[in-house]
Amino acid sequence: MKDLEELLNTIYIDIRKRNTERSPHSVPLSEDFYDEIEKRYSLIPYAIPTLFKILADSHKIFSFTVVEADRKERIRRVDGFVVTEGNIIKSLLEYYGDELIRAYSHEFSMKYSIERIIKEFFPKLNEYNNTHLGKTANIVIHLMSFQSTLERNIMQYGQKWQENQLRIEIEKRDPIEFFIGDGIGKTETGRDDEDEVTPEKSRRAIDAAKYEEFKKYMSKNSIEKAVIVYGVEFYTRVCFREYQFTLMKKLIEDGLIQEREDLMIIKKLLQKTRAHSDQDLNLQKYAHDINDLEKLINGKLKQDGKQ
Structure with missing residues (x-):
């Protein structure tokens, strides 16, 4: 994987492939699809939602909530994804x-049209959150809206x-290095002379190189030195991309990081x-x-008296 655009297009193709199937899994859901692509492309888990946001903001896909988060019931939010192609959305809506209709008939022993089901069932959606009927209804409602x-x-x-x-x-x-783990997705060092070099592209290239340098530096030096050298x-x-929250806590407790400005950055x-x-x-x-x-x-900021 040479760059972020290639990774995004690959994920888009994966979504489209699922959307063109006629099965209960035609609309990929974040609860399992995130794990699937994480393993397939060695992605950094917490960065995955950003990839889908980029695709949605680019109007390549529609992203929508299938299951609402409910902390009291310990239910996590689940999102669904469909490509923005009318013929595919039409096919998904049919399926x-x-x-x-089948799920509603099974639940209420009444066989209604989609329109009537949506009209009568919509006020009850929250009651059926995280159920097969509730998920299916949410998908249908959103597909109709996308059309x-x-x-x-x-x-x-x-x-x-x-x-x-x-x-x-x-x-x-x-750059792609912040989405993909070690050994995969490294950018090529060469560049087409005709490519436009914008300030933002230059910044991303510097970040990528800096990250590679950082990994090498950490293999030979202490954490304290790394913080001083890299900021x-x-x-x-x-x-944070490696879930090392306890390490950051220890650095603050030990006084290695104590300036208010630094604490605000971390916060x-x-x-x-x-x-x-x-x-x-x-x-x-x-x-x-x-x-x-x-x-x-x-607590540290409060002690400083300036929070």
Whole structure:
């Protein structure tokens, strides 16, 4: 995998392939699809939602909620993904529409049309959250909405618009090394002389090179030296992608990181990481460590009297 665009297009193809099947798995769900592509492409788990956001913001796919998060019931949010192609959405709607009729008939012993089911069942959706009937109804409702969206905004879902927007979205992001683990997806060192070199592309190239240098430096030097040489922000980003929240906590407790500005940087990055907690199963395993780190940072800032 040579760059982020190739990775995104590969994931898009995977989604499209699933969408063209006629099976209960035609709409890939985050609860299992994230794990599938993580293993297939050696992805960093907490970074996976960002890849799907890029595709959605580029209008390559629709991303929607199939299961609402419910902390009281310990239910995690589950998202579904479909490509923005009218013929595929139509086919999916036919399949899931038939499945909704069957599921509704089984639950209520009444066989209604899709339109009537949606009208009567919509107010009850929350009651059936995380059930087969509830999931199917949510998928059908969203597919119907996507059909209307494509009809109203056809130009924004054309190939040219998507390609231009995808390039814009990629320019905002980290290089591929921040999404893929060691040994896979390294960028090529060569560059086509005709490629346009923008400031953002240069920054991403520098970040990629910096990350490779960092890994080599860490293999020969102490953590303390690495923090000093590479800075708190970069070191924190690397730690968080590897779920090393307890390590960051220890560095703060030991006084290696104590400046208010540095603590604010870590707090901001921690909040950004927590935003993925409903989607990243691995990240949720570290909820206690994340809370402890945040509590420590808030305490330090409060002691400083400037929070």
